[in-house]
Amino acid sequence: MKIALVGIGKIALDQHVPALKDSRDWTLAATVSRSGQVAGVPAYTDIDAMLAAHPDVSTVSLCLPPVPRFAAAQAVLRAGRHLMLEKPPGAILSEVHALQAMAQGVSLYATWHSRMAHGVAGARAWLADRTIHGGLITWREDIRKWHPGQDWILEAGGMGVFDPGINALSILTAILPRPVHLTGAELDLPANRQAPIAARLTLSDNITADLDFLQQGPQTWDIELQTDGGTLALRMGGNLLEIDGQPVDGQDSIMQEYPALYARMAALVRQGASEVDLAPMVLVADAFTLGRRVTVAPFDF
Amino acid sequence: MKIALVGIGKIALDQHVPALKDSRDWTLAATVSRSGQVAGVPAYTDIDAMLAAHPDVSTVSLCLPPVPRFAAAQAVLRAGRHLMLEKPPGAILSEVHALQAMAQGVSLYATWHSRMAHGVAGARAWLADRTIHGGLITWREDIRKWHPGQDWILEAGGMGVFDPGINALSILTAILPRPVHLTGAELDLPANRQAPIAARLTLSDNITADLDFLQQGPQTWDIELQTDGGTLALRMGGNLLEIDGQPVDGQDSIMQEYPALYARMAALVRQGASEVDLAPMVLVADAFTLGRRVTVAPFDF
Structure with a gap:
């Protein structure tokens, strides 16, 4: 099946393009981007022009930042093509509800790549009949390393530290045996920015989250949960599952995150x-909505 | 049917108690409040004590502020009683999702009192087959008049100007023929507060909203929509419907807002x-999430 990729930036080149090159389901038939290109693939700067020139492209995958993503998503759905969205599926909820209302007769896939990490399915199965007593999410990474110069991420709607932090929340909401809700939040806002650079959350089941975008040195993407049956830890962004401190075997047979997302999209379309x-x-x-804002030092890349 | 009222403050005394006194469906059998009481009705300060003492109270209506509302709502649902919630139904969305998951075998009603205003049903019917070209919501009231000394409304989670503004949005989402989504927002944050005192929104269908909590003199709660069939206006918080500047007759036969909410709750329970x-x-x-914050002058009651 032919697919087009929109937004040829870092995440597209690092993850989407290699995943599509190795896919048995998909052929990358076109790209749309202000400046990025993929060698050997027809490149467009306007999404409507691409859609008109490639009626055989059944599916479009968007890896634009959240704010401009909505207009592109509308264009794809108006043209009757299947739509796959990088996380988060939009800048705001009402946009995604609007896309859901538009997506009649086509497949819409809001991806969460971290849910495809090697340890997640095993964690969900292990937690299914257990009671959570408490937990700690530690999600600390260096914005300068992973998002160099990407000012949009700290603008209004760019989500700030929740851009990585939503990966942790996508795992948490996938593995817990019952719905989780927020009970409190504190957001650190750099004096010169509109989006938080760090956040501390409290959630139901005595779970807390420590999200930080200024972590130097070792980077940490860990979730630890205490249960009535022992302690579960997911480390390395969901890729390493430990029970009571011991790694759980058999995690290497699962696909990598982005190949797994494209395999899932192919299944949804079929x-x-x-x-x-x-x-x-x-x-x-x-x-x-609930978070108390704390003004912190200005941030510059 | 016997009902208990929790949170005996201004809105309870102004609206809920009179509506229940006149209701053919309900008898006010108990109240729960830190200090407020209703003459002749058993008063409690602890919700669990009230629930234990009144097993014949089938239904509990909460008019607490949004942040403390959730714990009370959980107590009601744990006791297996029907639950009616003042607007907004919680401080945050995930709380309400959690209540929905808990509310098995009982009725849960998230009320929006402005949707019961006299002009709303007529507006919805008139708009059903029309195309919206644009619109303006003007929702300007004086916080000192309507919420004197209520600091919670400007704390984190208190919603600020969205406490009244959500009434406008509850009408808009009820009368438009298709889903509406946000396209931009600017929030005025007093330097000494956590919640906005004013907001300007842009929405789909070229609708804008001007929400202000510092309006002196005349108060305005108007929605105007331009359509392919003329101009619709809802004035006085949804109570006066005009088409092309002319009032529409026949609006006086409908119940007042709060009596209508309690009649609806009775129907849901039955x-x-x-x-x-x-x-x-x-x-x-x-x-x-999307709003750009602008720091404005400190606010004190």
Whole structure:
């Protein structure tokens, strides 16, 4: 099946393009981007021009930043093509609800790449019949390393530290045996920016989250949960599952995150199905709604 | 049917108690409040004590502020009673989702009192087959008049100007023929507060909203919509419907807002049904997520 990729930036070149090159399901038939290109693939700067020139492209995958993503998504759905969205599926919830209302007769897939990490399915199965007593999410990374110069991420709607933090929330909401809700939030806002550079959340089941975008040295993407059956830890962004401190075997047979997302999209298209779970986005919207803001030092890349 | 009222403050005494006194469906059998009471009605300060003492109270209506509302709502649902919620149904979306998951076998009603204003049903009917070209929401009131000394409304999670503004959004989402989404937001934050004192929103269909909590003199709660069939205006908080500047007759036969809410709750309980529409809350969460913050002068009551 032919697919087009929109937004040829870092995440597209690092993850989407290699995943599509190795896919048995997909052929990358066109790209749309202000400046980025993929060697050997027809490149456009206007999405409507691409859609008109490639009626055989059944599916479009968007890896634009959240704010400009909505207009592109509308164009894809208006043209009757299947739509796959990088996380988060939009800047705000009502946009995604509008896309859901538009997506009649096509597949809509709101991806959460971290849910495809090697340890997540095993964690969900292990937690299914257990009671959570408490937990700690530690999600600390260096914005300068992972998002060099990407000012949009700290603008209004750019989500700030929730851009990585929503990955942790996408895992949490996938593995817990019952719905989780926010109980409190504190957001650190750099004096010269509109989006938080760090956040501390409290959630139901005595779970806390420590999200930081200024981590130097070792980077940490860990979730630890205490249960009535022992302690579960997911480390390395969901890729390493430990029970009571011991790694769990058999995690290497699963696909890498982005190949798994494209395999899932192919299955959805073949089944005529959609998959849109907004639980991680709801928790972020709730943090923006409930969160107490603390002004911190200006941030510059 | 016997009902208990929790949170005996201004809105309870102004609206809920008179509506219940006149109701053919309900008898006010108990109240719960830190200090407020209703003459002749058993008064409690602890909700669990009230629930234990009144097993015949089938239904509990909460008019607490949004942040403490959730714990009370959980107590009601744990006791297996029907639950009616003042607007907004919670401080954040994930709380309400959690209540929905808990409300098995009982009726849950998230009320929006402005949707019961006299002109709303007529507006919805008139707009059903029309195309919206643009619109303006003007919702300007004096916080000192309507919420004297209520500091909670400007704390984190108190919603600020969205406490009245969500009434406008509850009407808008009820009368428009298709879903509306946010496209931009600017929030005025007093330097000494956590919640906005004013907000300017842009929405789909070229609708803008001007929300202000510092309006002196005349108060304005108007919605105007330009359509392919003329101009519709809802004035006085949804109570006066005008088409092309002319008042529409026949609006006086409808019940007042709060009596209509309690009649609706009685119908839901009798039907074993629930009604929870979160569209107005989603737009507010989206405004907090997408909104650009502007620091303005400190506010004191």
